[in-house]
Amino acid sequence: SAVISQKPSRDICQRGTSLTIQCQVDSQVTMMFWYRQQPGQSLTLIATANQGSEATYESGFVIDKFPISRPNLTFSTLTVSNMSPEDSSIYLCSVSPAGTDTQYFGPGTRLTVL
């Protein structure tokens, strides 16, 4: 399994500002994903972070609002832009080793927008 870290672990932000969340993996992985989760609920996939190309976004999520970078096989960032209180959530990154469907998750970033 992979060891995944996220920064920051939590943050409180003002409406209209942006926050960049970092995800670091201890080994090279092909597939990296970004999810959003309300406490006590299931996960909603935001996008697949592709190394060397633009991220693939799920329905309801757009690049202008959630720009994603993936400069190499161990690191990715998710930016939540022009935040509103509706963006308050837990943001999780995950990785999937090559040849498997199994995903391993980071500890999450708890975001509160005032």
Place this chain on the structure above:
Amino acid sequence: TQLLEQSPQFLSIQEGENLTVYCNSSSVFSSLQWYRQEPGEGPVLLVTVVTGGEVKKLKRLTFQFGDARKDSSLHITAAQTGDTGLYLCAGGGGTSYGKLTFGQGTILTVHP
């Protein structure tokens, strides 16, 4: 669109009781993952099952993958307070490579 129906959504039991959580779909999955998540942490993988009819045991937890690979169950024997958490099933190998289809989750509370 693939869906995984997970039930029950909430489960509140006493320590020592047994329980079962179900995940059902009309779609076939190549694998089924079960995760447990505690507050303030990310989901932690409990098990991956890949073969129809497969049964895996992890101490007091028993996981089963249906013969047709459309459903799965998690059975906990003699639940403990440490089992409290959000349980998630997730199906892999669907229409989009690498992506998982998640169930709605089951919040389990085990009372002492």
